[in-house]
C-alpha cells in the first residue's frame with residue numbers, strides 16, 4: 358500500500374476524456390491545489406519514543422520488529438480517507454506514531470500492552486491501514502508517545518473445521534490471503550468490501566465491516582463465530598458455541614470496538630464451500646423510488662441474492678457503478694441495479710427466477726449479464742480513480758449511513774441537500790451520487806459519493822460538508838455509520854447515536870479491560 362494513495366502504484370488510473378469534460382464543464386475543476394510529494398521530500402515529526410522504551414520493546418518482540426524509522430512510521434500515520442490523502446500532500450511535518458512494533462504471538466501482544474499501560478504509551482492497533490474515519494490517527498491525548506501495533510505477522514490460517522464450516526485466522530490476515538488459504542480447501546469467507554485487497558480480518562471485526570456480498574453472506578459480524586482479544590487486563594476468548602443463552606454476548610462488545618478494548622489477534626469465522634455457479638444480472642428501474650421498492654420487496658418476500666445494489670439517477674447517469682465506463686453514456690436514464698446469485702446451479706436458477714419475477718413486477722427491466730459482469734470487473738478500482746481525481750484538483754469523498762425502508766427517501770434527500778448546500782456555499786457546485794449498498798428486511802444503507810472542485814483548503818472544505826452531512830443524518834434518523842465505523846471522525850456524533858448512558862456503558866467496559874486508557878485514545882468512545 359502506498360503511503361499517500363491507494364494500493365499498488367502500477368494500477369494508477371488515468372482519467373478518461375469523458376470524466377475530464379464532466380469535471381471541467383459541469384464542476385468547474387481547473388487546477389490541483391495540492392500535488393503529491395516525493396517520499397524523500399516528506400518531513401515527519403521526530404519520534405518522541407525514549408530509547409529505553411525502544412530497547413525494552415525489542416526485548417519483548419525482537420529488535421527487528423521494533424522500528425522508529427521515519428519510513429516505517431509514515432506508512433502507519435493514518436488511514437485512507439480523502440482528508441488523510443490530502444494531508445499527506447502537505448509540505449508541513451507529518452504526524453506519525455513514534456514507534457512501530459510488530460509482535461508475533463498473543464503473549465508478546467500482552468507484554469507490550471502491559472508495558473505501555475505502565476509507561477504512558479498509547480497504542481493504535483494497525484491492520485490493513487484502510488480506515489476512512491481517522492481510526493489510525495496517532496492521537497496522543499496526554500500520553501507521552503504513540504505505538505503503532507502492527508498485526509501483519511498474524512497472517513495464518515490456524516485451523517479449519519470443515520465439518521462445522523469454521524476457519525480460524527490470525528487477525529492480520531488480509532482479505533485476499535484468507536481467500537487464497539481457504540480456496541485450497543474449497544472454502545471461502547465471502548466478505549468483499551471495496552477495501553478487500555488490503556484490509557484484514559481483525560480490522561473487519563474491529564469495525565463491523567460490511568462487504569459487497571452482504572445480502573447473501575451477511576455483514577462481517579454475522580460471520581464472526583469467535584474472537585481472541587488481548588487486552589491490557591488479560592486475554593478473552595469469545596464464541597464458545599454457535600448460539601448461547603449465557604447472558605449478554607460478550608463477543609458483541611469486541612466486534613466494532615475499533616481497537617479501544619483490545620487487540621483482536623485471532624478471528625474464528627464462518628466459511629462456506631466455494632459456489633458452483635455465479636450469475637450476475639443488471640436491471641434498469643425508471644427511478645430510484647421504484648427501484649428501492651423493488652429491492653425491498655425482494656429482500657422481504659423473496660430469497661435475497663448474494664449481491665444487491667441500486668444506483669440512483671445521478672450515479673447511473675455517470676456510470677459510477679461500472680468503473681471502466683465512468684462518464685460514458687452507456688446507461689441512459691433511470692437507475693441501474695445489480696444482482697448476483699451464487700450457489701449450486703439449481704438453487705441459483707430457482708432464486709434468480711423468483712427474483713426476476715419480483716423485480717419485473719415492480720418496474721424493473723433486465724439488462725442481461727453484462728452490467729453485472731462489468732461492475733464485478735471494476736469493483737475494487739474506484740479508490741484508484743479517487744487518486745486521479747485529487748491529482749487534477751477535484752474533491753472526491755464518500756460517506757454512508759443506514760435507516761429503515763420507511764425513512765430511506767427522507768434520509769437520502771436530507772443528506773443530499775446538506776452536502777449540496779455546504780459545498781455550494783463554499784463556491785463549489787457538487788455532484789452528489791448515492792446508491793443502496795446493503796439491504797435488510799427492515800431497511801438499507803445509503804452510500805454517497807461526492808465530487809466537486811477543490812477550494813484553496815480542500816480539507817476544511819470537506820470538513821464543512823461532512824459536518825453538515827453528519828448533522829443531517831442524525832436529524833433525519835439515520836445511523837452515523839453503517840460500515841465505515843466511528844474512529845475519530847464520527848466520534849462527535851456518538852452521543853447523539855447512543856446517548857449519555859450508552860457512552861457510560863462503553864466507558865465502564867473500557868475501564869475494566871484497559872484501565873490506563875492506552876488503547877486507541879480519541880476514537881469511538883465519546
Ligand SMILES: Cc1cc2nc3c(=O)[nH]c(=O)nc-3n(C[C@H](O)[C@H](O)[C@H](O)COP(=O)(O)OP(=O)(O)OC[C@H]3O[C@@H](n4cnc5c(N)ncnc54)[C@H](O)[C@@H]3O)c2cc1C
Pocket residue numbers: 436437438481482483484485486487488489492493508528529549550551552555556557558559560561562563564565566567568569615616617619620621622740840841842844877880
Ligand atoms: C477505498 C476504501 C473502500 C472501503 N470500502 C469498505 C467497504 O466496502 N466496507 C467496509 O466495511 N469498509 C470499507 N472501507 C473501510 C475500511 O476498509 C474498513 O473499516 C476495514 O474493515 C478496515 O480494516 P483494516 O484491516 O484496514 O483496519 P485498519 O484500517 O488498520 O484499522 C481500522 C480500525 O480498527 C482497529 N484495528 C485494526 N485491526 C485491529 C485488530 N486486529 N484488533 C483491534 N483493533 C484493530 C484500528 O486501530 C482502527 O481503529 C473502505 C475503505 C477504503 C479506503
